[in-house]
Amino acid sequence: MKSPRVIALAAAASIIASIAFAQDQTAKPTLDDDALHADAINYFQALPTVQPAPANNAITREKYELGKMLFFEPRLSSSHLLSCNTCHNLGMGGVDGLETSVGHGWQKGPRNAPTVFNSFFNIAQFWDGRAEDLKAQAGGPIQAAVEMNATPERVLATLKSMPEYVKAFQTAFPGQQDAVTFENVTRAIEVFEATLITPGGRFDQYLEGNRQAMTDHEKQGMRLFIDKGCVSCHNGVNVGGADYFPFGVVERPGADILPESDKGRFAVTATADDEYVFRSPTLRNIALTAPYFHTGKVWDLSQAVEIMGSAQLGEDLNEQDVTAIVAFLGTLTGEQPQIPYPMLPPNAPGTPRPELMTPAAAVVNSGG
């Protein structure tokens, strides 16, 4: 059986074959907007306006509020300095704006922080998809030595020391004898993160039928995005994030952008086919989340589009096309979540003290 990736690549090849025709089209001053809209709703879906629920983890107000506290809780890190929000800053498109994230002891992590916004819609989490859902993801950075450098034991000792947290867990997970568990920590964070959706952008308005929501230039960019084949990896509700693809399928970019040492999904599956394979990132809010790629080496969105053209499609996109595609990508910026900063309980006598020392221990399950 062919994997969805292979099928998607085949679809890309078929799209690429039609490029000559498509380029003729883009040369026209006006687009066939009916055809574009039909293609758009075929390839993409607007973000839902009704909140979807994570599997086996119903969204409740109590879990949401607890998850929000935990998302901003620096005491989940051993230093008491780093929270989920440090690398997935809710005011910065859900990222940290660094090449690769910096964690415990000022250590630089191995990969660029993916945005937390709309991450619920990804097929799996991290660049290599090694966490099947947000719940599984949330437990990773907490324990990674180069990120928050904590242990489940330390996290539970911290949370159990504060009566407000114990009560919040009991309320969020009623009927459980011991509600303060690491599993519930990740479940609450998953619920909060699942709500971090950015609907209402002009792209979504267009998909929903408002043909005036995008300019002609942006529509030309969307036409190119579809016709050149970008859409084969970046489609669906998240305009990406739905499957795994090799980076450098046509032409390997430079070693700074795609270093040999990080073989991507190969580390998860140990399958030769998965060398340098990564989950395609969502392009939603991409204008907010520089720098780009898993290495974070590219700061300019135009340059990222050019690299994708040559590396993935074998296309030397001209400046005009790149500009139009970048204009289209700007329509993927949605309404950012408005989150009141949560109040966190004060330390209690039994709360573990911050530990700033950097362990010599090896890096575990770290980064992106």
Next chain:
Amino acid sequence: MKSPRVIALAAAASIIASIAFAQDQTAKPTLDDDALHADAINYFQALPTVQPAPANNAITREKYELGKMLFFEPRLSSSHLLSCNTCHNLGMGGVDGLETSVGHGWQKGPRNAPTVFNSFFNIAQFWDGRAEDLKAQAGGPIQAAVEMNATPERVLATLKSMPEYVKAFQTAFPGQQDAVTFENVTRAIEVFEATLITPGGRFDQYLEGNRQAMTDHEKQGMRLFIDKGCVSCHNGVNVGGADYFPFGVVERPGADILPESDKGRFAVTATADDEYVFRSPTLRNIALTAPYFHTGKVWDLSQAVEIMGSAQLGEDLNEQDVTAIVAFLGTLTGEQPQIPYPMLPPNAPGTPRPELMTPAAAVVNSGG
């Protein structure tokens, strides 16, 4: 002319002289609430319900919104990792919960971060009062090598690179030819910080006439707080923060709590009288802001009260008294500001890149 500090100490001595009488009073099962309330409104003031304005820096909605963005803006630091909120966390009583703050390169700063809440009411800022107001304070950590490690030039290049910031400055400071100045950065932050007031706590309710807002035990604590002499340094609207006092005036605490190397206000005034003199901290929200003292070496509020008793008052407070005083201090927790997390503009092509390297340069104007 005697300094206010000397006058305050004289007042303390007079209060201490009356302790024998006061102790008789506290032995009673009930307090004279009329007398206590009269003393309370004599020594303390409730936080204002009308927002006071910083000198020469009127509060406007535009300055507030800009100041809020800047307060949460990690790109004011050279690493793009640290914001004002890192050390003055609005969800944690306006502090970071560390002994001393950690900044650029994971360096540990020299002093415990004072709370930003109600800091507007302090006589001056930092433990040694070296910044005359919040505006002057705000410029310090941005430039300190162990904190945000930036320069005014870098900050302005960063802010000027982003059109949204340029517009926000122009709107906040209308009529200025070049509104993006370091002075205006600090003015906007001052305006935001001046609004971080925590009124409505039970202490304030009591001061405003609601005699039932505090329990008998808490009232006993307040009686002791006044009669033992704590009130001589911790009075007024901020229950502290209004003047400078020697630490260890009766008995020097251990070198871990009061190390010889940090001579406090002496570094500001170069006056022998100011050796080991510090601005008294506000006790508002003190139950939220462990660890205590400028060294942050004491995590337990009871222990901090005991140390203050012996070091400042020459009193070995008994456990019952300490417990009552701590109960009283709990009433100083006010309503914490509810702040919607601000959206920050995306990087622009000219935005300086994050710089993670730690300079060998000397520490400038750092910490607390």
